[in-house]
Amino acid sequence: MIDIFGNAVLDYQKGNYTEDIITFSSLDEEDKIPLPYLFRDYKEMPELEQKALDLYKGSVLDIGCGAGSHSLYLQKKNLDVTALDHSKGAIETCTLRGINKVAHSDIYDFKGPRFDTLLLLMNGIGIVGRLNNMSRFLDHLKTLLNPGGQILLDSSDIIYMFDEDEDGGRWVPDTGSYYGEVEFSMKYKNQESEPFFWLYLDYKTLETASEANGFNCQFVRKGDHYDYLAKLWLK
Known part of the structure:
Protein backbone atom coordinates (compact mmCIF):
# COMPACT_ATOMS: atom_id res chain seq x y z
CA MET A 1 0.00 0.00 0.00
CA ILE A 2 1.30 3.46 -0.92
CA ASP A 3 1.99 5.57 2.17
CA ILE A 4 0.66 8.85 0.74
CA PHE A 5 0.42 10.65 4.07
CA GLY A 6 3.75 9.39 5.35
CA ASN A 7 5.60 10.26 2.16
CA ALA A 8 4.18 13.79 2.26
CA VAL A 9 5.00 14.61 5.89
CA LEU A 10 8.45 13.05 5.56
CA ASP A 11 9.14 15.23 2.53
CA TYR A 12 8.12 18.29 4.51
CA GLN A 13 10.25 17.32 7.48
CA LYS A 14 13.28 16.82 5.23
CA GLY A 15 12.82 20.17 3.50
CA ASN A 16 11.40 18.76 0.26
CA TYR A 17 8.04 20.55 0.40
CA THR A 18 6.75 21.31 -3.09
CA GLU A 19 3.04 20.49 -2.93
CA ASP A 20 0.19 19.51 -0.60
CA ILE A 21 -1.90 16.34 -0.33
CA ILE A 22 -4.97 16.39 -2.57
CA THR A 23 -8.07 14.63 -1.20
CA PHE A 24 -11.12 13.36 -3.07
CA SER A 25 -14.29 12.39 -1.21
CA SER A 26 -17.72 10.97 -1.91
CA LEU A 27 -19.33 14.18 -0.63
CA ASP A 28 -17.29 17.07 -1.96
CA GLU A 29 -15.04 18.47 -4.61
CA GLU A 30 -11.33 17.83 -4.31
CA ASP A 31 -9.64 19.50 -1.37
CA LYS A 32 -6.15 19.94 0.06
CA ILE A 33 -4.36 19.04 3.27
CA PRO A 34 -1.74 21.80 3.63
CA ALA A 52 -7.87 18.45 24.73
CA LEU A 53 -4.14 18.87 25.32
CA ASP A 54 -4.90 20.80 28.52
CA LEU A 55 -7.08 17.92 29.81
CA TYR A 56 -4.35 15.27 29.64
CA LYS A 57 -3.55 13.18 32.68
CA GLY A 58 -0.85 10.61 33.32
CA SER A 59 0.59 8.60 30.45
CA VAL A 60 -0.71 9.41 26.96
CA LEU A 61 -1.16 7.42 23.75
CA ASP A 62 -1.55 9.71 20.72
CA ILE A 63 -3.50 7.51 18.30
CA GLY A 64 -3.12 8.48 14.64
CA CYS A 65 -0.38 10.91 15.61
CA GLY A 66 0.40 11.99 12.05
CA ALA A 67 3.36 14.38 12.00
CA GLY A 68 3.41 14.29 15.81
CA SER A 69 2.55 17.88 16.73
CA HIS A 70 0.35 16.90 19.68
CA SER A 71 2.86 14.37 21.00
CA LEU A 72 5.70 16.85 20.66
CA TYR A 73 3.83 19.47 22.66
CA LEU A 74 3.05 17.01 25.46
CA GLN A 75 6.61 15.65 25.50
CA LYS A 76 7.93 19.18 25.95
CA LYS A 77 5.77 19.34 29.09
CA ASN A 78 7.70 16.30 30.35
CA LEU A 79 4.78 13.91 29.88
CA ASP A 80 5.07 10.20 29.18
CA VAL A 81 3.61 10.20 25.65
CA THR A 82 3.69 7.55 22.91
CA ALA A 83 2.99 8.54 19.29
CA LEU A 84 1.22 5.78 17.33
CA ASP A 85 0.44 5.64 13.63
CA HIS A 86 0.08 2.93 10.98
CA SER A 87 2.02 5.14 8.55
CA LYS A 88 5.73 4.32 8.47
CA GLY A 89 6.55 7.75 7.07
CA ALA A 90 4.59 9.48 9.82
CA ILE A 91 6.46 7.57 12.51
CA GLU A 92 9.82 8.30 10.87
CA THR A 93 8.81 11.98 10.83
CA CYS A 94 7.94 11.86 14.53
CA THR A 95 11.33 10.34 15.30
CA LEU A 96 13.13 13.00 13.27
CA ARG A 97 11.20 15.66 15.18
CA GLY A 98 12.57 14.27 18.42
CA ILE A 99 9.64 12.29 19.81
CA ASN A 100 11.12 9.68 22.12
CA LYS A 101 8.41 7.00 22.19
CA VAL A 102 6.83 5.94 18.90
CA ALA A 103 4.84 2.92 17.73
CA HIS A 104 4.46 1.96 14.07
CA SER A 105 1.28 -0.09 14.24
CA ASP A 106 -2.32 -0.41 13.25
CA ILE A 107 -4.38 0.40 16.34
CA TYR A 108 -5.94 -3.07 16.42
CA ASP A 109 -2.50 -4.70 16.37
CA PHE A 110 -1.19 -2.52 19.18
CA LYS A 111 -1.08 -4.57 22.38
CA GLY A 112 1.15 -2.27 24.34
CA PRO A 113 0.91 -1.03 27.90
CA ARG A 114 -2.13 0.72 29.30
CA PHE A 115 -2.43 4.49 29.37
CA ASP A 116 -4.23 7.14 31.39
CA THR A 117 -5.22 9.21 28.33
CA LEU A 118 -5.96 8.12 24.78
CA LEU A 119 -5.92 11.00 22.28
CA LEU A 120 -7.88 10.91 19.02
CA LEU A 121 -7.51 14.41 17.61
CA MET A 122 -8.06 15.97 14.19
CA ASN A 123 -11.22 13.83 13.94
CA GLY A 124 -9.16 10.85 15.05
CA ILE A 125 -12.28 8.74 15.54
CA GLY A 126 -12.39 8.75 11.74
CA ILE A 127 -10.05 5.76 11.66
CA VAL A 128 -13.04 3.62 12.67
CA GLY A 129 -14.19 4.02 9.06
CA ARG A 130 -17.79 2.89 9.38
CA LEU A 131 -20.29 3.14 12.20
CA ASN A 132 -20.73 -0.62 12.54
CA ASN A 133 -17.03 -0.85 13.51
CA MET A 134 -17.51 1.27 16.66
CA SER A 135 -18.10 -1.61 19.07
CA ARG A 136 -14.93 -3.42 17.98
CA PHE A 137 -12.95 -0.19 18.21
CA LEU A 138 -14.19 0.80 21.66
CA ASP A 139 -13.70 -2.74 22.95
CA HIS A 140 -10.06 -2.58 21.86
CA LEU A 141 -9.55 0.82 23.48
CA LYS A 142 -10.71 -0.71 26.77
CA THR A 143 -7.62 -2.94 26.67
CA LEU A 144 -5.39 0.16 26.43
CA LEU A 145 -6.90 2.18 29.29
CA ASN A 146 -5.71 2.21 32.86
CA PRO A 147 -8.43 2.17 35.56
CA GLY A 148 -9.84 5.69 35.70
CA GLY A 149 -8.40 6.48 32.26
CA GLN A 150 -9.99 8.74 29.65
CA ILE A 151 -10.42 9.06 25.89
CA LEU A 152 -10.34 12.56 24.40
CA LEU A 153 -11.60 12.91 20.83
CA ASP A 154 -12.94 15.52 18.48
CA SER A 155 -15.23 15.01 15.51
CA SER A 156 -17.72 16.86 13.32
CA ASP A 157 -21.38 16.53 12.44
CA ILE A 158 -21.24 16.85 8.66
CA ILE A 159 -25.02 17.20 8.29
CA TYR A 160 -24.33 20.76 7.11
CA MET A 161 -22.96 19.36 3.85
CA PHE A 162 -26.39 18.14 2.79
CA ASP A 163 -29.06 20.29 1.15
CA GLU A 164 -31.52 22.09 3.40
CA ASP A 165 -35.24 21.64 2.70
CA GLU A 166 -38.04 24.18 3.09
CA ASP A 167 -38.67 23.19 6.71
CA GLY A 168 -35.04 23.78 7.72
CA GLY A 169 -34.20 20.07 7.81
CA ARG A 170 -31.47 18.39 5.81
CA TRP A 171 -32.05 16.05 2.90
CA VAL A 172 -29.81 13.03 3.34
CA PRO A 173 -29.89 10.39 0.56
CA ASP A 174 -31.14 7.00 1.73
CA THR A 175 -28.05 4.91 1.04
CA GLY A 176 -28.60 2.50 3.90
CA SER A 177 -25.47 3.79 5.62
CA TYR A 178 -24.84 6.44 8.28
CA TYR A 179 -24.37 9.82 6.60
CA GLY A 180 -21.05 10.41 8.37
CA GLU A 181 -19.33 7.55 6.53
CA VAL A 182 -17.29 9.28 3.83
CA GLU A 183 -15.17 7.53 1.22
CA PHE A 184 -11.83 9.21 0.54
CA SER A 185 -8.75 8.82 -1.56
CA MET A 186 -5.56 10.90 -1.45
CA LYS A 187 -3.10 11.99 -4.09
CA TYR A 188 0.45 13.23 -3.68
CA LYS A 189 3.15 13.66 -6.31
CA ASN A 190 1.30 11.62 -8.94
CA GLN A 191 0.62 8.73 -6.56
CA GLU A 192 -2.92 7.98 -5.42
CA SER A 193 -4.13 5.90 -2.48
CA GLU A 194 -6.74 3.18 -2.55
CA PRO A 195 -10.19 4.42 -1.45
CA PHE A 196 -10.89 4.23 2.27
CA PHE A 197 -13.75 5.17 4.60
CA TRP A 198 -13.43 7.88 7.24
CA LEU A 199 -16.07 8.37 9.93
CA TYR A 200 -17.53 11.69 11.06
CA LEU A 201 -19.75 11.31 14.13
CA ASP A 202 -22.44 13.64 15.36
CA TYR A 203 -22.32 13.87 19.14
CA LYS A 204 -25.63 12.09 19.77
CA THR A 205 -24.47 9.07 17.76
CA LEU A 206 -21.15 9.04 19.61
CA GLU A 207 -22.97 9.20 22.93
CA THR A 208 -25.28 6.32 21.97
CA ALA A 209 -22.40 4.13 20.77
CA SER A 210 -20.35 4.93 23.89
CA GLU A 211 -23.18 4.08 26.27
CA ALA A 212 -23.88 0.84 24.41
CA ASN A 213 -20.25 -0.20 24.89
CA GLY A 214 -19.84 0.58 28.57
CA PHE A 215 -18.50 4.15 28.40
CA ASN A 216 -19.71 7.40 29.88
CA CYS A 217 -19.63 10.22 27.33
CA GLN A 218 -19.33 13.92 28.08
CA PHE A 219 -19.65 16.85 25.68
CA VAL A 220 -16.67 19.06 26.57
CA ARG A 221 -16.73 21.94 24.10
CA LYS A 222 -18.28 23.04 20.84
CA GLY A 223 -16.03 24.11 18.00
CA ASP A 224 -16.39 26.81 15.38
CA HIS A 225 -18.01 24.71 12.66
CA TYR A 226 -20.18 21.73 13.64
CA ASP A 227 -17.23 20.17 15.48
CA TYR A 228 -16.90 19.26 19.14
CA LEU A 229 -14.61 17.78 21.77
CA ALA A 230 -15.80 14.82 23.85
CA LYS A 231 -14.48 12.80 26.77
CA LEU A 232 -15.15 9.08 27.31
CA TRP A 233 -14.40 6.99 30.36
CA LEU A 234 -15.44 3.51 31.46
CA LYS A 235 -18.47 3.11 33.68
Whole structure:
Protein backbone atom coordinates (compact mmCIF):
# COMPACT_ATOMS: atom_id res chain seq x y z
CA MET A 1 0.00 0.00 0.00
CA ILE A 2 1.30 3.46 -0.92
CA ASP A 3 1.99 5.57 2.17
CA ILE A 4 0.66 8.85 0.74
CA PHE A 5 0.42 10.65 4.07
CA GLY A 6 3.75 9.39 5.35
CA ASN A 7 5.60 10.26 2.16
CA ALA A 8 4.18 13.79 2.26
CA VAL A 9 5.00 14.61 5.89
CA LEU A 10 8.45 13.05 5.56
CA ASP A 11 9.14 15.23 2.53
CA TYR A 12 8.12 18.29 4.51
CA GLN A 13 10.25 17.32 7.48
CA LYS A 14 13.28 16.82 5.23
CA GLY A 15 12.82 20.17 3.50
CA ASN A 16 11.40 18.76 0.26
CA TYR A 17 8.04 20.55 0.40
CA THR A 18 6.75 21.31 -3.09
CA GLU A 19 3.04 20.49 -2.93
CA ASP A 20 0.19 19.51 -0.60
CA ILE A 21 -1.90 16.34 -0.33
CA ILE A 22 -4.97 16.39 -2.57
CA THR A 23 -8.07 14.63 -1.20
CA PHE A 24 -11.12 13.36 -3.07
CA SER A 25 -14.29 12.39 -1.21
CA SER A 26 -17.72 10.97 -1.91
CA LEU A 27 -19.33 14.18 -0.63
CA ASP A 28 -17.29 17.07 -1.96
CA GLU A 29 -15.04 18.47 -4.61
CA GLU A 30 -11.33 17.83 -4.31
CA ASP A 31 -9.64 19.50 -1.37
CA LYS A 32 -6.15 19.94 0.06
CA ILE A 33 -4.36 19.04 3.27
CA PRO A 34 -1.74 21.80 3.63
CA LEU A 35 1.41 20.13 4.92
CA PRO A 36 2.59 23.12 7.02
CA TYR A 37 -0.65 22.85 9.04
CA LEU A 38 0.32 19.34 10.16
CA PHE A 39 3.46 20.78 11.77
CA ARG A 40 1.73 23.57 13.73
CA ASP A 41 2.59 24.40 17.32
CA TYR A 42 0.16 24.78 20.23
CA LYS A 43 -0.56 28.46 19.53
CA GLU A 44 -1.64 27.63 15.96
CA MET A 45 -3.98 24.77 16.96
CA PRO A 46 -7.78 25.16 17.08
CA GLU A 47 -9.24 25.75 20.55
CA LEU A 48 -10.68 22.24 20.65
CA GLU A 49 -7.23 20.71 20.26
CA GLN A 50 -5.74 23.09 22.81
CA LYS A 51 -8.48 22.17 25.29
CA ALA A 52 -7.87 18.45 24.73
CA LEU A 53 -4.14 18.87 25.32
CA ASP A 54 -4.90 20.80 28.52
CA LEU A 55 -7.08 17.92 29.81
CA TYR A 56 -4.35 15.27 29.64
CA LYS A 57 -3.55 13.18 32.68
CA GLY A 58 -0.85 10.61 33.32
CA SER A 59 0.59 8.60 30.45
CA VAL A 60 -0.71 9.41 26.96
CA LEU A 61 -1.16 7.42 23.75
CA ASP A 62 -1.55 9.71 20.72
CA ILE A 63 -3.50 7.51 18.30
CA GLY A 64 -3.12 8.48 14.64
CA CYS A 65 -0.38 10.91 15.61
CA GLY A 66 0.40 11.99 12.05
CA ALA A 67 3.36 14.38 12.00
CA GLY A 68 3.41 14.29 15.81
CA SER A 69 2.55 17.88 16.73
CA HIS A 70 0.35 16.90 19.68
CA SER A 71 2.86 14.37 21.00
CA LEU A 72 5.70 16.85 20.66
CA TYR A 73 3.83 19.47 22.66
CA LEU A 74 3.05 17.01 25.46
CA GLN A 75 6.61 15.65 25.50
CA LYS A 76 7.93 19.18 25.95
CA LYS A 77 5.77 19.34 29.09
CA ASN A 78 7.70 16.30 30.35
CA LEU A 79 4.78 13.91 29.88
CA ASP A 80 5.07 10.20 29.18
CA VAL A 81 3.61 10.20 25.65
CA THR A 82 3.69 7.55 22.91
CA ALA A 83 2.99 8.54 19.29
CA LEU A 84 1.22 5.78 17.33
CA ASP A 85 0.44 5.64 13.63
CA HIS A 86 0.08 2.93 10.98
CA SER A 87 2.02 5.14 8.55
CA LYS A 88 5.73 4.32 8.47
CA GLY A 89 6.55 7.75 7.07
CA ALA A 90 4.59 9.48 9.82
CA ILE A 91 6.46 7.57 12.51
CA GLU A 92 9.82 8.30 10.87
CA THR A 93 8.81 11.98 10.83
CA CYS A 94 7.94 11.86 14.53
CA THR A 95 11.33 10.34 15.30
CA LEU A 96 13.13 13.00 13.27
CA ARG A 97 11.20 15.66 15.18
CA GLY A 98 12.57 14.27 18.42
CA ILE A 99 9.64 12.29 19.81
CA ASN A 100 11.12 9.68 22.12
CA LYS A 101 8.41 7.00 22.19
CA VAL A 102 6.83 5.94 18.90
CA ALA A 103 4.84 2.92 17.73
CA HIS A 104 4.46 1.96 14.07
CA SER A 105 1.28 -0.09 14.24
CA ASP A 106 -2.32 -0.41 13.25
CA ILE A 107 -4.38 0.40 16.34
CA TYR A 108 -5.94 -3.07 16.42
CA ASP A 109 -2.50 -4.70 16.37
CA PHE A 110 -1.19 -2.52 19.18
CA LYS A 111 -1.08 -4.57 22.38
CA GLY A 112 1.15 -2.27 24.34
CA PRO A 113 0.91 -1.03 27.90
CA ARG A 114 -2.13 0.72 29.30
CA PHE A 115 -2.43 4.49 29.37
CA ASP A 116 -4.23 7.14 31.39
CA THR A 117 -5.22 9.21 28.33
CA LEU A 118 -5.96 8.12 24.78
CA LEU A 119 -5.92 11.00 22.28
CA LEU A 120 -7.88 10.91 19.02
CA LEU A 121 -7.51 14.41 17.61
CA MET A 122 -8.06 15.97 14.19
CA ASN A 123 -11.22 13.83 13.94
CA GLY A 124 -9.16 10.85 15.05
CA ILE A 125 -12.28 8.74 15.54
CA GLY A 126 -12.39 8.75 11.74
CA ILE A 127 -10.05 5.76 11.66
CA VAL A 128 -13.04 3.62 12.67
CA GLY A 129 -14.19 4.02 9.06
CA ARG A 130 -17.79 2.89 9.38
CA LEU A 131 -20.29 3.14 12.20
CA ASN A 132 -20.73 -0.62 12.54
CA ASN A 133 -17.03 -0.85 13.51
CA MET A 134 -17.51 1.27 16.66
CA SER A 135 -18.10 -1.61 19.07
CA ARG A 136 -14.93 -3.42 17.98
CA PHE A 137 -12.95 -0.19 18.21
CA LEU A 138 -14.19 0.80 21.66
CA ASP A 139 -13.70 -2.74 22.95
CA HIS A 140 -10.06 -2.58 21.86
CA LEU A 141 -9.55 0.82 23.48
CA LYS A 142 -10.71 -0.71 26.77
CA THR A 143 -7.62 -2.94 26.67
CA LEU A 144 -5.39 0.16 26.43
CA LEU A 145 -6.90 2.18 29.29
CA ASN A 146 -5.71 2.21 32.86
CA PRO A 147 -8.43 2.17 35.56
CA GLY A 148 -9.84 5.69 35.70
CA GLY A 149 -8.40 6.48 32.26
CA GLN A 150 -9.99 8.74 29.65
CA ILE A 151 -10.42 9.06 25.89
CA LEU A 152 -10.34 12.56 24.40
CA LEU A 153 -11.60 12.91 20.83
CA ASP A 154 -12.94 15.52 18.48
CA SER A 155 -15.23 15.01 15.51
CA SER A 156 -17.72 16.86 13.32
CA ASP A 157 -21.38 16.53 12.44
CA ILE A 158 -21.24 16.85 8.66
CA ILE A 159 -25.02 17.20 8.29
CA TYR A 160 -24.33 20.76 7.11
CA MET A 161 -22.96 19.36 3.85
CA PHE A 162 -26.39 18.14 2.79
CA ASP A 163 -29.06 20.29 1.15
CA GLU A 164 -31.52 22.09 3.40
CA ASP A 165 -35.24 21.64 2.70
CA GLU A 166 -38.04 24.18 3.09
CA ASP A 167 -38.67 23.19 6.71
CA GLY A 168 -35.04 23.78 7.72
CA GLY A 169 -34.20 20.07 7.81
CA ARG A 170 -31.47 18.39 5.81
CA TRP A 171 -32.05 16.05 2.90
CA VAL A 172 -29.81 13.03 3.34
CA PRO A 173 -29.89 10.39 0.56
CA ASP A 174 -31.14 7.00 1.73
CA THR A 175 -28.05 4.91 1.04
CA GLY A 176 -28.60 2.50 3.90
CA SER A 177 -25.47 3.79 5.62
CA TYR A 178 -24.84 6.44 8.28
CA TYR A 179 -24.37 9.82 6.60
CA GLY A 180 -21.05 10.41 8.37
CA GLU A 181 -19.33 7.55 6.53
CA VAL A 182 -17.29 9.28 3.83
CA GLU A 183 -15.17 7.53 1.22
CA PHE A 184 -11.83 9.21 0.54
CA SER A 185 -8.75 8.82 -1.56
CA MET A 186 -5.56 10.90 -1.45
CA LYS A 187 -3.10 11.99 -4.09
CA TYR A 188 0.45 13.23 -3.68
CA LYS A 189 3.15 13.66 -6.31
CA ASN A 190 1.30 11.62 -8.94
CA GLN A 191 0.62 8.73 -6.56
CA GLU A 192 -2.92 7.98 -5.42
CA SER A 193 -4.13 5.90 -2.48
CA GLU A 194 -6.74 3.18 -2.55
CA PRO A 195 -10.19 4.42 -1.45
CA PHE A 196 -10.89 4.23 2.27
CA PHE A 197 -13.75 5.17 4.60
CA TRP A 198 -13.43 7.88 7.24
CA LEU A 199 -16.07 8.37 9.93
CA TYR A 200 -17.53 11.69 11.06
CA LEU A 201 -19.75 11.31 14.13
CA ASP A 202 -22.44 13.64 15.36
CA TYR A 203 -22.32 13.87 19.14
CA LYS A 204 -25.63 12.09 19.77
CA THR A 205 -24.47 9.07 17.76
CA LEU A 206 -21.15 9.04 19.61
CA GLU A 207 -22.97 9.20 22.93
CA THR A 208 -25.28 6.32 21.97
CA ALA A 209 -22.40 4.13 20.77
CA SER A 210 -20.35 4.93 23.89
CA GLU A 211 -23.18 4.08 26.27
CA ALA A 212 -23.88 0.84 24.41
CA ASN A 213 -20.25 -0.20 24.89
CA GLY A 214 -19.84 0.58 28.57
CA PHE A 215 -18.50 4.15 28.40
CA ASN A 216 -19.71 7.40 29.88
CA CYS A 217 -19.63 10.22 27.33
CA GLN A 218 -19.33 13.92 28.08
CA PHE A 219 -19.65 16.85 25.68
CA VAL A 220 -16.67 19.06 26.57
CA ARG A 221 -16.73 21.94 24.10
CA LYS A 222 -18.28 23.04 20.84
CA GLY A 223 -16.03 24.11 18.00
CA ASP A 224 -16.39 26.81 15.38
CA HIS A 225 -18.01 24.71 12.66
CA TYR A 226 -20.18 21.73 13.64
CA ASP A 227 -17.23 20.17 15.48
CA TYR A 228 -16.90 19.26 19.14
CA LEU A 229 -14.61 17.78 21.77
CA ALA A 230 -15.80 14.82 23.85
CA LYS A 231 -14.48 12.80 26.77
CA LEU A 232 -15.15 9.08 27.31
CA TRP A 233 -14.40 6.99 30.36
CA LEU A 234 -15.44 3.51 31.46
CA LYS A 235 -18.47 3.11 33.68
